[in-house]
Amino acid sequence: MQLMARIIFLLLFGMAVFQSNGQQIRSKMPYRLVGGKMIVEMNVNGTPRSFIFDTGGRTALTGELCEELGLVVKDSMVVTDVNGNKGGYPLVRIKSLMTLDGVINFTDVPAMKLAEPSPFACFHADGLIGSELFAQMQAIVEIDGKTNTITITSAESPSTISLRKMIPFAQGGGMPIIAIQAGIGEGIKVLFDTGCPVFLSLKDTDFEKLKDKGVCSVLSEGFGEGSIGVAGMAAAAESYRVLFPRVNVGATKFNNVTVETSTPPFTLLGVKLLNYGKVTIDYPRGRFYFEAYEQENDLTSKHYDxxxxxxxxxxxxxxxxxxxxxxxxxxxxxxxxxxxxxxxxxxxxxxxxxxxxxxxxxxxxxxxxxxxxxxxxxxxxx
Structure with missing residues (x-):
């Protein structure tokens, strides 16, 4: 089944072409935070558009933009969103998706066509820029939360960051899925997802396993609505507010981490990680680097009832x-x-x-x- 999934991925995304002159290239994109989402600008078929930069997602366009550009549906695919909702989405092809500086141009890029009205209208975004674009390009992506910039480099050479700050990808498929530690020796497989607006969102099944091992405690039980994903807002469901005395991302310690449970495909390490250090993702080598500003951080927080x-x-x-x-x-x-x-x-x-x-x-x-x-x-x- 994994081999078949890989073949389908190549068939769907293997036609995307990255244009360069054969030399190492480098493009720097500024981003701005809007409602906890990273917003970047890219040219779509020559016109600048706003996108949510989402390392946990797939490249997508709103239905409204697809209609405006006259993009024809070519295929379809099934996607599971941040709330664990599965849905079939039509695929269109973008003739040109280019950084504003003109350095990087992706051609014939497959993108999901989202349902109308757009679930991301509040963020004034025309779609998502996802991880598969950079995995296909064989790129190194550096995200700097202090300067609010994303630097994309072709990966002819590996990053010069110390391997002591490196965490290997925990599985194949081109997504930045890594293992972090909860307590002493208890690993959690997490997806680094810049579309997730919090520090950590705990998958319900991971919570059950970790609770039984005594590495976390329940602070409160809740019932209510979830977040907004590509399929819209999640229906009301039970959740838990959970305290981890310690979580380690590589060698960096995070103490008193309060998280809430939900139903994503993976536990999510979210965009607030960028408050504590710079992230670099080496897609072709399957490496995730975290350059922490401080080696130990206290995340003690208060919450509403x-x-x-x-x-x-x-x-x-x-x-x-x-x-x-x-x-x-x-x-x-x-x-x-x-x-x-x-x-x-x-x-x-x-x-x-x-x-x-x-x-x-x-x-x-x-x-x-x-x-x-x-x-x-x-x-x-x-």
């Missing part, structure tokens, strides 16, 4: 954790914030910048309409 989101302009409860169970439910409406009636909110603005009234104070009084009548709760991180 309810999560909120905007739905149809209203502010509603999206996740309820243990301390609030029995008081409010998913979908309950927030009617007042500190005694003042709530307004009408924009969903995209709430994802990118949050709700202003909730950011004004550390402790906020919320009036919530429930099936049992109005209830007042304190909204604060604990």
């Amino acid at each position: 309810v999560n909120l989101r905007v739905k149809d302009g209203d502010l509603v409860v999206s996740t309820v954790w243990t301390a609030m169970k029995g008081l409010v439910e998913v979908g309950d409406l927030v009617t007042h914030i500190n005694g003042k009636p709530t307004g009408t909110y924009d969903f995209c603005e709430s994802i990118i910048n949050g709700i202003p009234e909730l950011k004004a104070k550390k402790k906020t009084k919320l009036t919530i309409r429930t099936e049992d009548g109005e209830k007042v709760i304190i909204y604060e991180k604990k």
Whole structure:
């Protein structure tokens, strides 16, 4: 089955051509963070467009852009998104996908055509730039969170970074999947996914194994909605808030790491890793380098007992954790914030910048309409 999957991958992505003059080339792309997503600019058939840079995903275009460019569906493929949702997607071909400096030009690039309306409209992105593009190119990709730049280099020579900072890919397929350590000697296979907005998102089956081995503890149990993937927002489900006393990424220690469980194909090491060091991915050699700014980091954090989101302009409860169970439910409406009636909110603005009234104070009084009548709760991180 693995051999067949590899053959299918080559058939689908083996036609992408990377154009250069045979010498080592180097292109540097700036990125900006929008709502926890890395946004880059590339030319699509000669026109600059915005994309989410997603090392955990596949290259994709929104249905709206495909229609605008008149791209014809050539094939299809099945993809599992960040929420574990599987779906079949049509494939189109991009004639030219070029860095803005003109140094790198991919031609005849296969890309998934996403459903309309675009799940990434809030990020003003026309699609995803995924790992398979750089794996096919045989590239080395350096991501620097201090300068907000991505440097792409052809890989005729290996990286000069010390091998002490290197973690080998844990499996084939061209994706940056590596092993990290939880506690002492307990490995977790993780996908480095710049599309994941947190430090670590724990796959539910990995959680069950690690809990039984005593390397983590449950802080709270929750029920609520998941994140946005290519298939849209995840349906409400149970999850856990979990504390790891220690997680090691290579030789770098992260203490007091709080994570939440979900249902991705792998546990995800997310974009917030870039707050703590530079990442370099050598795709052809299957190497992941992490150059930490500090060798030990304390990630102690506080969290809300309810999560909120905007739905149809209203502010509603999206996740309820243990301390609030029995008081409010998913979908309950927030009617007042500190005694003042709530307004009408924009969903995209709430994802990118949050709700202003909730950011004004550390402790906020919320009036919530429930099936049992109005209830007042304190909204604060604990």
